[in-house]
Amino acid sequence: MMLDRDTQRRIELFLFQEAKLLDAGQFEAWLRLYEPQGIYWMPSQPGQTDPLNVASIVYEDHAILSIRVQRLLEARALVLTPMPRTTHIVGNIEALGHKDGGYTAGAAFICVEHQAEKQRIYSGRHTYHLLPEAESFRIKMKRVDLVNSDGAHAPMAIPL
Amino acid sequence: MNQLAETVTPDDIRSLVRPDHVHRRAYADAAVFALEQERIFNCLWIYVAHESQLKKPGDFVRTRLAQHEVLVTRHTDGKIYVLQNRCPHRGARLCMVDQGTSRLFSCPYHAWVFRPDGSLSTVPHRKSYPESFSVDDPQNHMQRINHVESYRGFVFATLNETPEPLVDHLGQMTEVIDNLVDRAPDGEVEIADSSFTLEYRGNWKLHLENAADVFHPSFVHSSSVMPARRAPENASILDQDQTREMLLANGFGTDEWEGVQLNGLPGGHTYMTNFYSRGVLVHEDTDPVVVRYKAALVARLGPERAASVLGMSRFNNIVYPNLIINAQHQQMRVTIPVSVDRTIVRVYCFRLKGAPDEIFHRAVRFLTTLGSPASMIFSDDVEMLERCQQGLAKDAGPWVDFSRGFGSDRHDQDGSVSGAASEMPMRVQFQTWVNHMTAVAT
Numbered sequence: 378m379m380l381d382r383d384t385q386r387r388i389e390l391f392l393f394q395e396a397k398l399l400d401a402g403q404f405e406a407w408l409r410l411y412e413p414q415g416i417y418w419m420p421s422q423p424g425q426t427d428p429l430n431v432a433s434i435v436y437e438d439h440a441i442l443s444i445r446v447q448r449l450l451e452a453r454a455l456v457l458t459p460m461p462r463t464t465h466i467v468g469n470i471e472a473l474g475h476k477d478g479g480y481t482a483g484a485a486f487i488c489v490e491h492q493a494e495k496q497r498i499y500s501g502r503h504t505y506h507l508l509p510e511a512e513s514f515r516i517k518m519k520r521v522d523l524v525n526s527d528g529a530h531a532p533m534a535i536p537l
Numbered sequence: 538m539n540q541l542a543e544t545v546t547p548d549d550i551r552s553l554v555r556p557d558h559v560h561r562r563a564y565a566d567a568a569v570f571a572l573e574q575e576r577i578f579n580c581l582w583i584y585v586a587h588e589s590q591l592k593k594p595g596d597f598v599r600t601r602l603a604q605h606e607v608l609v610t611r612h613t614d615g616k617i618y619v620l621q622n623r624c625p626h627r628g629a630r631l632c633m634v635d636q637g638t639s640r641l642f643s644c645p646y647h648a649w650v651f652r653p654d655g656s657l658s659t660v661p662h663r664k665s666y667p668e669s670f671s672v673d674d675p676q677n678h679m680q681r682i683n684h685v686e687s688y689r690g691f692v693f694a695t696l697n698e699t700p701e702p703l704v705d706h707l708g709q710m711t712e713v714i715d716n717l718v719d720r721a722p723d724g725e726v727e728i729a730d731s732s733f734t735l736e737y738r739g740n741w742k743l744h745l746e747n748a749a750d751v752f753h754p755s756f757v758h759s760s761s762v763m764p765a766r767r768a769p770e771n772a773s774i775l776d777q778d779q780t781r782e783m784l785l786a787n788g789f790g791t792d793e794w795e796g797v798q799l800n801g802l803p804g805g806h807t808y809m810t811n812f813y814s815r816g817v818l819v820h821e822d823t824d825p826v827v828v829r830y831k832a833a834l835v836a837r838l839g840p841e842r843a844a845s846v847l848g849m850s851r852f853n854n855i856v857y858p859n860l861i862i863n864a865q866h867q868q869m870r871v872t873i874p875v876s877v878d879r880t881i882v883r884v885y886c887f888r889l890k891g892a893p894d895e896i897f898h899r900a901v902r903f904l905t906t907l908g909s910p911a912s913m914i915f916s917d918d919v920e921m922l923e924r925c926q927q928g929l930a931k932d933a934g935p936w937v938d939f940s941r942g943f944g945s946d947r948h949d950q951d952g953s954v955s956g957a958a959s960e961m962p963m964r965v966q967f968q969t970w971v972n973h974m975t976a977v978a979t
Contacts, residue, residue, distance in 0.1 A: 414774060419911065421731055430897065432731040432886070432904045435911045440772035441780050447764030448913055454760035455920040529734040529881060532916030 380472055380480070388472040388482050388507065391514050396465035396486075399536060404446040407536070408439070412508060412515045415439055417536065419521040434526065434533070449535070456534050461492035463535050467503065479508040479517065486521075488537050499537055500524050544568045547975035554971045557940035557964065561929040564740040564937075570877035576973045577858050578603035582686070582693040582706045584860045584871060585609050587887075589690065589727040590636060591617055595653055598636040601873050601881075602694055607682065608632055608642070609692060610653040619682040619694040620655040631679070642679070655679035689718050690726065709953070710806045713854040717864035719846045722833035722891030726867070729901065733884040733908050737919045739926035741859065741874035742966070744882060747918055748853045748861050748870075749807045749962035751789065751797045752941070757921055758787035761913040776902050782816035783906045784913060794958045803952035805857030805969025807962035811850040811865060817899060818866070820847060826895040833891055855962075857969055867900040870908070878926050884908030939963045 380388075391410075398407040411417070418428060419435040428436045437445065448454055465488045472482040482505040490497045506518040521537050545568045553560035553569070562569055586598045591611040598609050599622060606622040608631075624631050624644040631642055631651075641658060642651045650658045656679075657672040671677070685694045686703040691714055693703050704711060718726055737744075747753065755762070765784035773780065789812070798810045813819070820827045834843045847865075854862045861870040867887040874880055886904040888897045907914055929937070942959020954961055 416775075421733065421909075430729075430894075430901060432729065432733065432901050432909070434733075434905070434909045436775065436905060437780075438773055438775045440768070441775070443772075444761070444764045444768050444781065444784065445913060447767065448760050451760040451763060453763070454917065455757060456916040457760070458920075529736045530910035531736055532919050533911040534916060 380474060384480070385472055387512075388480060388514065389470050391507070392467045392470060392482065392484055392503070392505070395516075396467050399465050400463050402449075402460065404449045404536075408442055408446050410514075410516050411439055411442065411519075412517050413439055415442075415516045416518045417442055417521075418518065419523065419537070420526055422527050423522065425526075434523070434530075435521075445536075454534075456532050459493055461490045461535055463491070464489045465537070475506065477508075479506060480514070481506055486537065488535075490535060497531070499533075501526070501537075545572050550971060550974040554967050555936075557943040557960075558936045558938055559963075559967055561932070561935045561937060563967075563970075564742060564926065564929045565877060567877045570740075570874070572974060573874070573970075574604055576976065577970070578874065579696040580700075580973065580976075581697070581858055582695045582700065582703050583858075584691060584856070585619060585685075585694045586617075586692045587690055587726075587728040587885075588617070588687060588692060589725075591692075593638070595638045595640040596636075597632070597639065597653065599632055599634065602682065603696060605696075606630070607694070608679075609694075610655075612652065612654040613640075614654065616654070617685055617687065617692055618654050619685050619692075621680040621682075623680065624649060625657075625677055625679060649677075651679050655681045689714050706804065707856065708804050708806065709802050710804075710854060710856045712849075713808070713851060713862050713864050716846060716849045716851075717862060717867065717887065719838070720834070720864060720867075720892075721889035722830070722837050723889075724837065725890045726887040727890060728869075729886045729888060729897075729904070731901070731904075732886075733904070733910060735882045735884065735908070735910055735915070735919070736875075737880055737882070737922050738878055739880060739919075739922040740877060740929075741872050741880045742970075743922040743925055744872045744880060745855055745859070745861075745966060746963045747922060748855055749799070749809065749966070750960075751794060751799065751809065751958070752960075753918075753921070754787040754793075755789040757917050758784075758914055760917065762788040777817045779817045779899060779902050780906050782818055783813065783903070786813050786815070786818075787914065797957065799956050799959055799962055801946075801954040801962055801965030805966050806855060807965055808851045808854040809962075811852040813852070813866070818903075826893050829893045830896050833893075837891075855966075857966065866903045867897075868903055868907070878930065939967070 395410055416438050417435055421432050421434050425431050467484045467486050469485040472480050475481050484503045486503050488499040501523040504520040507514040508517050553563050583602055585600050585602055586609040590598050594611050594613040596611045608620045608622050610618045612618055622631050626649050627646055629646050631644055648661045652658050657677045682694045684700050688703055761784045765781050768781055771778050793812055797812055801807045850865060859872040869885045871883045886900040939960040942956050942961050946954045946956045946961050948954055
């Protein structure tokens with residue numbers, strides 16, 4: 378179902394807002410964009426459909442994400458010393474209506490992460506299932522398909 | 538090879554390892570690394586694949602054996618072969634995927650075609666080769682690794698032309714492989730078709746030492762222990778609190794430092810008692826999944842034997858030089874040295890055949906929580922391994938201290954050592970390291 382321009386625009390702005398919160402290190406505010414039962418999923422294989430029988434890089438609901446976010450805010454997290462700085466860029470956004478009254482959105486992303494002498498680039502596709510809430514949205518599911526999901530990885534710290 | 542031996546002499550090697558200290562060159566000297574490849578990774582049995590990846594003829598996996606890339610294959614004769622992934626014609630790398638099924642391997646350059654045992658099947662335009670050219674000549678075959686052995690489904694290979702039997706190398710570590718397999722109600726395990734490949738900028742031995750180290754968790758992992766302590770119980774809808782319990786388990790204190798029993802074996806293998814002792818990670822009889830699982834296991838083994846299998850609780854069983862097994866959580870890691878300061882860690886889990894699906898889902902969750910690149914636990918470990926390498930690369934204060942618990946080790950007649958609150962496992966690993974590195978080349 379094609380969306381009217383206003384809804385399409387509001388979804389785009391919502392995704393930009395999410396990226397901005399991550400870049401600003403406002404991880405608690407980022408988590409508030411999720412439904413209480415919302416899920417963040419980063420598969421380990423291209424086209425992965427099964428999060429139970431196939432290991433995921435991240436497959437976490439709000440409760441586990443809360444621990445992850447609190448860790449990001451812990452001064453003692455070694456891998457976060459110094460705190461990485463990121464630029465999350467989201468583009469090619471396409472949104473459609475969902476039969477549950479919400480929306481699905483797809484986007485391409487690039488994230489550049491800088492930490493001390495290291496600089497890393499992540500890229501791939503985001504797939505969202507959004508539910509309307511007041512004038513905005515909440516994330517029921519965000520799927521992050523890294524272009525190199527099944528490759529060799531160094532530790533990842535900041536959500537993509 | 539002899540040139541290397543001249544660069545780093547046995548006396549050099551012996552001078553790097555004191556009973557309770559190790560010289561930084563063991564981690565940072567490229568010549569020492571090259572000698573390790575020759576004397577350890579080219580000489581010992583190295584895990585290469587699990588038989589569940591090679592069920593039918595033509596099945597293959599691509600992996601590393603020492604500094605070589607090899608294909609582990611199942612041939613039509615039912616046997617497993619380990620082959621150099623290289624066309625003998627012009628030397629091109631042959632197979633470019635990690636696993637699959639193929640009755641023939643064809644080199645895309647000039648179309649020499651090989652069978653899964655490495656033998657040459659056909660070459661195009663046969664008549665333009667001289668009469669002396671034969672497809673039966675082993676020189677025209679994919680080079681075979683001569684020594685391949687399996688232990689209960691775990692396939693090992695060695696480049697050593699006169700190896701000791703695999704079971705002798707494994708020694709008491711066969712018990713942990715037995716235990717993993719015996720935990721399956723159908724008596725078989727299957728490797729999961731998902732795994733992680735992690736890379737860090739540090740020497741391979743740092744990972745082994747970290748896996749045998751009981752002191753670091755309370756410090757290195759405090760950034761995940763603290764938030765897990767503050768988080769409410771059973772809040773997750775996904776994992777029955779498994780992730781939170783795993784994070785909590787790293788909150789080591791005196792009880793763990795003194796209570797986790799450490800063991801070292803001849804051959805450099807080490808293990809410790811398990812410290813994941815709460816919640817869904819232990820088999821509590823109030824858990825309906827566990828009730829079903831135990832019933833299935835008892836049906837096969839009988840109650841006494843099932844209790845004994847489930848009662849074995851050894852953590853981070855490190856088979857020297859590079860395999861780590863956790864039977865009770867169905868986990869496995871392989872440490873692959875790439876260069877003196879670069880290492881790949883492959884992380885796997887297993888399905889216990891005949892066990893409820895939920896048992897496998899927990900193994901998958903364990904794999905993600907501890908072994909994913911985004912793991913809240915392992916990412917902090919890697920950070921410390923890299924910082925160690927950065928420090929050891931500098932020639933300032935050359936000695937690494939492994940003296941903790943030195944003098945309190947208990948030595949048994951069979952050559953094993955035990956202790957607690959100790960860096961004994963690292964001393965055991967380095968004793969074996971010196972033995973191999975200074976052995977007379979055969």
